[in-house]
Amino acid sequence: MDADRDKPAPRKAGFGATMRAVFWSFFGVRKRKDYEHDAAHLNPLHLIVAALVGVALFIGVLVVLVRIAVARG
Template structure:
């Protein structure tokens, strides 16, 4: 019987076991929301960050972004600037 190639699950387990800090992950996700990142910083993030932390930070960042937009719109509408009066 021929050995079957192992699935890439081992790579995922290895990535999830990385010990990157959650604060570092938040910083990397914030830079990605801003859209500016050096290639060297990206390479460092890919090698150190835990994918689970990246997903959690991304969801938190998106929720925070939407919350800020909603509050900004409510503030503008309440100030009367949007209605012209």
């Protein structure tokens, strides 16, 4: 049991790594190895914020594309 205390805590991924994971997850092209690594290292709070930012960007791009399409029509 002393061996468990000597092991350092797993290093948490930064916000940039979280944004990359969310970006690739939007496309659904995550490798299983990457998914398992993310599940062990990503901060849940960063994950929620990154997902909200990703959704906001996605909706913003869609709104801009629709406005361009309607303006030309």
